[in-house]
Amino acid sequence: MIISTGERPKPEVAERARALAGRLGVSYAPRGNASVAKLLAEYRDDDLLIVLHQGVRLLRSGAAPLQFHPSMGFVRAKRVLKGETDPLAAAAGMVPGDSVLDCTAGLGADSLVLAVSGGEETSVTALESSLPLYALLSEGMASYDSGLPEVDSALRRIEVVNSGHLDYLHSLPDRSVDIVYFDPMFREPLHDSAAISPLRSFADSSALSEGSVAEALRVARKSVVLKEKRGSGEFSRLGFQEQLRQGNKTSYGVIAIDNRS
Numbered sequence: 317m318i319i320s321t322g323e324r325p326k327p328e329v330a331e332r333a334r335a336l337a338g339r340l341g342v343s344y345a346p347r348g349n350a351s352v353a354k355l356l357a358e359y360r361d362d363d364l365l366i367v368l369h370q371g372v373r374l375l376r377s378g379a380a381p382l383q384f385h386p387s388m389g390f391v392r393a394k395r396v397l398k399g400e401t402d403p404l405a406a407a408a409g410m411v412p413g414d415s416v417l418d419c420t421a422g423l424g425a426d427s428l429v430l431a432v433s434g435g436e437e438t439s440v441t442a443l444e445s446s447l448p449l450y451a452l453l454s455e456g457m458a459s460y461d462s463g464l465p466e467v468d469s470a471l472r473r474i475e476v477v478n479s480g481h482l483d484y485l486h487s488l489p490d491r492s493v494d495i496v497y498f499d500p501m502f503r504e505p506l507h508d509s510a511a512i513s514p515l516r517s518f519a520d521s522s523a524l525s526e527g528s529v530a531e532a533l534r535v536a537r538k539s540v541v542l543k544e545k546r547g548s549g550e551f552s553r554l555g556f557q558e559q560l561r562q563g564n565k566t567s568y569g570v571i572a573i574d575n576r577s
């Protein structure tokens with residue numbers, strides 16, 4: 317992956333792009349008048365992250381461009397701000413101030429909803445193992461302007477980390493996070509998912525392992541939650557109790573942690 321800007325960027329946008337490239341240890345490609353195809357050919361790469369004055373965009377030859385946007389996460393966050401409880405927060409048994417480890421960040425919609433649901437005292441760490449998606453998400457979360465201060469401040473509170481979740485879970489002490497959440501790429505994709513289809517070509521599509529769930533159970537104080545397609549065999553394979561939601565094509569599976577011992 318290389319990082320560049322739109323044509324004729326403002327100096328501060330070029331600086332953001334250069335700083336992001338430095339943090340990620342990838343090349344910064346000054347845009348000049350070059351086309352995307354020319355930049356990719358010059359740097360012999362397939363992926364280009366473009367930092368814009370407002371927004372950030374990921375391009376790969378042969379794939380549809382992917383723009384950072386909280387999409388349904390924004391709609392759900394607005395409902396939470398109006399006083400509704402989001403179904404994910406309800407499934408997790410979340411209360412204000414709970415800490416969350418989102419093991420599969422994607423475009424961060426669920427992280428955003430959990431950060432808004434938990435309020436300012438809540439910490440959300442979002443793990444993403446795909447470098448291009450991590451770059452899109454971390455730059456997007458840092459700079460996106462939704463027009464709603466509560467949503468923007470929740471986006472800025474989320475710590476985005478480029479890591480596979482098994483390694484990251486291994487590094488955490490026992491019972492150190494309230495809620496651990498997994499939303500892996502579904503074993504059988506929902507092809508009509510407008511939120512997930514665009515990120516498919518960049519995403520890590522490996523199945524959730526029993527080892528990661530065991531680590532999550534060691535690390536969680538309150539609950540471990542899995543999102544999957546309604547009726548998926550993954551719930552029983554991994555020991556989750558599926559909670560069916562009427563009229564919904566996806567379910568949350570929950571393992572509540574027994575805190576009596």
Ligand SMILES: C[S@@+](CC[C@H](N)C(=O)[O-])C[C@H]1O[C@@H](n2cnc3c(N)ncnc32)[C@H](O)[C@@H]1O
Pocket residue numbers: 419420421422423424425426427443444445446449479480481482499500501502512515518519520521522
């Ligand atoms: C279905 S998407 C998650 C969507 C996300 N919940 C949202 O609201 O936007 C799954 C994401 O998890 C990432 N992923 C898959 N396996 C992972 C792993 N072992 N560690 C970290 N991230 C992983 C994929 O690259 C993908 O971006």
